Amino acid sequence: MDQDMQNVMLPSLYKVRCPNCGSANFKMVGQLNAAKNYSIKKMVLDAVDIYIDPENEATHENPNALEYSCNDCKESFLAGPFVAAPEEILQTPATISIERLKNMYGCAVSFIIYCNGCKVGEVKNGKTFTFQTWLRYNIVAVTSVTGVAFKESTIRFEAQPGGTIYYKFNQKFL
Numbered sequence: 001m002d003q004d005m006q007n008v009m010l011p012s013l014y015k016v017r018c019p020n021c022g023s024a025n026f027k028m029v030g031q032l033n034a035a036k037n038y039s040i041k042k043m044v045l046d047a048v049d050i051y052i053d054p055e056n057e058a059t060h061e062n063p064n065a066l067e068y069s070c071n072d073c074k075e076s077f078l079a080g081p082f083v084a085a086p087e088e089i090l091q092t093p094a095t096i097s098i099e100r101l102k103n104m105y106g107c108a109v110s111f112i113i114y115c116n117g118c119k120v121g122e123v124k125n126g127k128t129f130t131f132q133t134w135l136r137y138n139i140v141a142v143t144s145v146t147g148v149a150f151k152e153s154t155i156r157f158e159a160q161p162g163g164t165i166y167y168k169f170n171q172k173f174l
């Protein structure tokens with residue numbers, strides 16, 4: 001593994017569970033606070049300062065907390081990312097491409113892409129956004145500019161080292 005990556009604290013939602021029923025089956029609802037603009041680089045740098053709480057205490061004061069909704073009991077809850085455990089980290093990153101299909105709805109504005117609880121980029125109408133993940137278990141979701149996730153926009157998948165994954169998105173993943 002890249003020496004640098006061993007010392008980086010990568011955000012992960014792998015250990016997040018619904019506080020009401022314990023389910024790991026949840027979807028992203030969206031942002032509570034004003035958008036924080038994370039580039040991937042900034043995300044990695046910030047991670048050292050941000051994800052220090054081992055109890056993952058997500059509150060309204062935590063600017064990194066996002067709201068999720070349990071698919072089993074339907075409760076909503078807040079969660080900030082955990083620090084990824086070493087066994088979650090891939091030897092080489094996987095590449096994810098998300099193609100936003102042309103659609104009249106919101107055609108002038110970018111959609112915001114989240115991976116593992118952090119913003120990783122934006123995608124314009126009819127364009128494709130490509131990013132990398134170092135984590136094996138990933139949760140990706142797409143929000144509007146207002147920070148509200150599209151209803152069927154949460155996907156979870158297992159990435160392979162060096163693998164490539166391609167999704168099409170048209171208000172939901174296809």
Ligand SMILES: [Zn+2]
Nearest residue numbers: 018021070073
């Ligand atoms: Zn639940």
